[in-house]
Amino acid sequence: MNRVYLQLSIVSDGPKKDDISKSGPWSKTPARKTPGKFKQPPKDPVKVFCRLKPLQNVGDISCLMATDTTITLVPPESCLQYRANNYKEYQYVFKQVFSESSQQKEVFDMVALPLVDDLIQGKNGLLFTYGVTGSGKTYTMTGEPNDGGILPRCLDVLFNSISEYQAKKFVFKPDKMNGFEVLSEVEAMLERQRELHGDLATGKNAKTPRRKNSDEEIGFRIPDTTKITQLNDDNTFGVFVTYVEIYNNGIYDLLEDISDDILRNKSLQVKLVREDASRNMYVHGVTEVEVKSTNEAFQAFYKGQKRKRMAHTALNAESSRSHSVFTVRLVQAPLDSRGEAVVQDKRAICISQLSLVDLAGSERTNRTKNTGQRLREASNINNSLLTLRLCLETLRENQLQGTEKMVPYRESKMTHLFKNYFDGDGQVEMIVCVNPSVDDFDENVHVLKFAEMTQEVQVSRPVPLRVDLGLDLPKGRRNAYKNLEDLRKEIENEMVEPNMNQPIYSLSGPFPCLELLNPNDNTIMDLTHFLELRIQRRQTIQEEIKKLEEEHIKRLMEADRDLVLLKQENSLVKQELISTNLSLENEQRKNVILENRLVEKDNLVACLQRQMNEQEKLLRSQELELREKNIKIKQKAVEKEYVKQRCNDKIAAEKEKLSKEMETRVKEHQEQLQSQLRKDNEKLRVVKRILSDENSAYILPNATSSCPSNARPELSQLQPGAGVEHNVVPSQFLTPHVRKHGIMTRHRRSRSAGNSKDMWLDHRPGIPASLPTVMQPQMKKRKSITKLTDAKDVTGSKASKYCLMTQEQDSAGELETRLYKEKPPPVHPIKIRTSISPSSAVELNTASVLANYATKAGV
Numbered sequence: 001m002n003r004v005y006l007q008l009s010i011v012s013d014g015p016k017k018d019d020i021s022k023s024g025p026w027s028k029t030p031a032r033k034t035p036g037k038f039k040q041p042p043k044d045p046v047k048v049f050c051r052l053k054p055l056q057n058v059g060d061i062s063c064l065m066a067t068d069t070t071i072t073l074v075p076p077e078s079c080l081q082y083r084a085n086n087y088k089e090y091q092y093v094f095k096q097v098f099s100e101s102s103q104q105k106e107v108f109d110m111v112a113l114p115l116v117d118d119l120i121q122g123k124n125g126l127l128f129t130y131g132v133t134g135s136g137k138t139y140t141m142t143g144e145p146n147d148g149g150i151l152p153r154c155l156d157v158l159f160n161s162i163s164e165y166q167a168k169k170f171v172f173k174p175d176k177m178n179g180f181e182v183l184s185e186v187e188a189m190l191e192r193q194r195e196l197h198g199d200l201a202t203g204k205n206a207k208t209p210r211r212k213n214s215d216e217e218i219g220f221r222i223p224d225t226t227k228i229t230q231l232n233d234d235n236t237f238g239v240f241v242t243y244v245e246i247y248n249n250g251i252y253d254l255l256e257d258i259s260d261d262i263l264r265n266k267s268l269q270v271k272l273v274r275e276d277a278s279r280n281m282y283v284h285g286v287t288e289v290e291v292k293s294t295n296e297a298f299q300a301f302y303k304g305q306k307r308k309r310m311a312h313t314a315l316n317a318e319s320s321r322s323h324s325v326f327t328v329r330l331v332q333a334p335l336d337s338r339g340e341a342v343v344q345d346k347r348a349i350c351i352s353q354l355s356l357v358d359l360a361g362s363e364r365t366n367r368t369k370n371t372g373q374r375l376r377e378a379s380n381i382n383n384s385l386l387t388l389r390l391c392l393e394t395l396r397e398n399q400l401q402g403t404e405k406m407v408p409y410r411e412s413k414m415t416h417l418f419k420n421y422f423d424g425d426g427q428v429e430m431i432v433c434v435n436p437s438v439d440d441f442d443e444n445v446h447v448l449k450f451a452e453m454t455q456e457v458q459v460s461r462p463v464p465l466r467v468d469l470g471l472d473l474p475k476g477r478r479n480a481y482k483n484l485e486d487l488r489k490e491i492e493n494e495m496v497e498p499n500m501n502q503p504i505y506s507l508s509g510p511f512p513c514l515e516l517l518n519p520n521d522n523t524i525m526d527l528t529h530f531l532e533l534r535i536q537r538r539q540t541i542q543e544e545i546k547k548l549e550e551e552h553i554k555r556l557m558e559a560d561r562d563l564v565l566l567k568q569e570n571s572l573v574k575q576e577l578i579s580t581n582l583s584l585e586n587e588q589r590k591n592v593i594l595e596n597r598l599v600e601k602d603n604l605v606a607c608l609q610r611q612m613n614e615q616e617k618l619l620r621s622q623e624l625e626l627r628e629k630n631i632k633i634k635q636k637a638v639e640k641e642y643v644k645q646r647c648n649d650k651i652a653a654e655k656e657k658l659s660k661e662m663e664t665r666v667k668e669h670q671e672q673l674q675s676q677l678r679k680d681n682e683k684l685r686v687v688k689r690i691l692s693d694e695n696s697a698y699i700l701p702n703a704t705s706s707c708p709s710n711a712r713p714e715l716s717q718l719q720p721g722a723g724v725e726h727n728v729v730p731s732q733f734l735t736p737h738v739r740k741h742g743i744m745t746r747h748r749r750s751r752s753a754g755n756s757k758d759m760w761l762d763h764r765p766g767i768p769a770s771l772p773t774v775m776q777p778q779m780k781k782r783k784s785i786t787k788l789t790d791a792k793d794v795t796g797s798k799a800s801k802y803c804l805m806t807q808e809q810d811s812a813g814e815l816e817t818r819l820y821k822e823k824p825p826p827v828h829p830i831k832i833r834t835s836i837s838p839s840s841a842v843e844l845n846t847a848s849v850l851a852n853y854a855t856k857a858g859v
Contacts, residue, residue: 043458046392047095047429048451049111052436053136054100062436063444066097073445076438092448094432094455104143105224108153111431113226115354116157119330120231123462124426125354126418130385130451131433132443133361140433141358145221151301151326151356155294156224158328162237165478169290170195171342172238172331172349178282180238180331180351182344223294234478235350236342238331240288241297243304244271246414247322248380254304254324255287268307272602273416281419288329301326309377322377323360323384323414329353339477355418359385387412389450395422396456408616410609424460672811679811680818687804687820761785764805771817779803 050071055062063079065072073090098107115125127150129137143149148156170191172180183191243254252268274284291297309322333342333349360381387408394407409419421428432451434444512526760782783799804820 042461043424044427044461046454046457046459047111047427048432048455049096049098049107049430050092050094050432050434050448050451051098051102051107051136051140052100052434055436061438063438063441064434064436066099069093069095069097071097071434071448073441073448076441078438079441090445090448092452094451100436104140104147104149104153107140107431108150108224109226111429112150112154113157115427115429116154116161117228117230118427118462119158119328119352119354120161120228122332122350122352124352124421126357126421126426126428127355128357128359128428128430129433130359130430131361131447132435132440135361135433135435135440137361137431137433138358140431141356148221148224152221152294152298153224153226154328154354154356155297157226157228158239158330159294160224160226161228161231162239162330165231165233165235165237166292167236167238167333167342168192169292171236172240172290172333174240174288176285178276178280179346180349181346182333182342182349184344185341221298232332232334234339234473234475235332235334238290239292239297240290240329240331241300242283242286242288242327242329243301243324244283244286244327245304245308245322245324246384246417247309248377249384249413251283251413251417253283253286254307255289255300257287273413279420280425281417283417297328323381324358325355325417326358327353327355334473335478335481337473337477339479339481343473355421357414357418384412384414387415391415391422392450392454392457396453399458400456406616408613411613411616422457422459424462426459426462428459430454669812676810676816683806758800759783761788761799761802762805763803765807768805769807769815769817773817777803777805777819 050066052064052066061076063074063076065074071092071094073092075087075089096110098110112127115127118125129141131137139149141149141151143152168185168188170188171183171185173183173191175181241255245252245254251271251273253271254268256268258266258268271286272284273281275281289300291300304324304326308324330352331349332352335341336343390411391407391409394405397403398405398407407422409415409422415422420426430451432447434440434448512523512530514523514527758781760779762779762782763785782803802822806818806820808816808818810816
């Protein structure tokens, strides 16, 4: 296949003489001119279409929703994600989505018709059908006799367009190296005769075959009438088809010229993928069949279909166990300047091809229930599809990130064969067939994800090949030659045709009337004249016949001489043929040796390739492990951050809760203190009133000294086992006893710690409760009020100070001790309701409060 490459060369001019003379050891290197950037060819994304298969039963439930360009997968209850509580809808966008009611014609016009147009314009094309087993891939590709699929419609449109411009058979002949050569009219005629003789010989020895089902399908087929009018009518065209299958990572030729009897005992030979002179990949030794009509192409297709490997599975009664590739190769070459024959130059040939690939469906063993050979086939199918996915992902990564990672084409025969398409040598399209049944949901997720990712791969836009040989061929030469031939036929038809009723060499016309009616009749005279003319005509004819005989003899002699010359030339040609055959045998032997060496090299390359693939697999596995570890590390970091955030949130919430509780307790405590303060003020006023009143009783109301401990419930709560938990002060919260040191009088804190000569009148309840407080009253010289026997003890100089102690419950239920301290005045003796008759009034100006609050854990 001819290819046109653009070579960019940068030529740098050498330094000038002036520059050399001026340059020295300290001179700077002159700046180089920046070469212009190579203009990248325009690229197009891989076109991916989606087609939905109708549900088999009316009551079946669909797991997807579709629009013109979007498919939304809804997880059913039977899928794995739903059972894992991962209910998530998936949305995929494609170039076009064909619904269940879409017709084959609509799919063909949208998907494959542009590829056929590109094929005629000299561009390559590749079309995949991809999907799960039983999703309608083969139906989309082949269809039915009354409603053909993509493949038959492509052939119909192709032959409808080039039917008037086809070359005679064997004008183009494959050279077995992925190219073609042009034969002359004589050589092509000899090839046609050999084919005819071979068919006749085969027909004589073979039995009459029965009518095949494929012939019946061809007879009832409804062709597509679409026609492409924009083509080069000064070219002549030839169509060749190949049909191969990729089974267990091996390529087999389905059109190989082997009888079916031999195939029953012997399998097809594995073919190799090689690279031609133009670095294009092809199947070496594949059979290329030249076809002149759609029916001939279909006969070749059905021949391959009979040899294709099919099997019955749990999901499909006729499941393809291999990938099939049907390739249509269009060969075109220009006509000569007269528009009569093809230019006899191999460089003028333009080859384009369209590959239609029916991929085997991806399978899951738990659904297909495959075992043995079927399981091995399914494994190879899934591996080849995985390799295709890896190649496309690597291409996408290289294009997005600008890297140059090696694409693993050689890991699979399929990707190796289509390497040129992905490298930018043709348009690539894909039809994803989807079964909307809920049973196929899990498989459809992976299929649609891969198909959507394929759209991100960019492929260089194909450019039609235009080969200019410098022949300066005029345009419209085919039509000119055709018009000339039509005019010549018209002139020949307009020539006067001879009268067939009258012979060419007739002596004369019919005899005159020979009947004598009277004696004076001219019958005898007329007969005499007629006979004389007849004799003259006979002599003339004899002379002409003699001349013709002489000319014929001369021609025979010339023919004999020519025959002798031809025999001599034939003997020379035979000798040349013998020498040519000898040289051909030598070349064939050399070719066999070279092929053996090539096979050895191929085996070596295959061995190295396997080693490289193993290393690449090991590298990929390590990369996957590294990626998984990085993902786990990231997940751990995310989880750690999440736990940290949760802890912070919990701590903040707990702080806020505690803050609110403390605020509430502080408010309650403040309210209690205020209430207690009001009570104390009220009691203080009462005490002042009692002390200031001469007729008042001595004992304060509600004083602890006026009642026994068993009659006071508030004091009984202080005893152990009283049932009030908050009044019991744990020992660990009490202030330990500290030994009192000497107190300096100038820094004394209290009047009770004043002059040691002062006498205190201690007025307290009969059985006071112990004071577990830090501040303790210190009175070295004191005299209880209950032991007073003389009024002088109060009014005299013996008692210089007075202290009143009260113990009551506060609003919170805690014991509160109050000390009222003041100097007793020396005048106005009063009576107090005690056993002491005389007394004095005491003015209390200073009050000390000793309170003990129980400390609760957590407050």
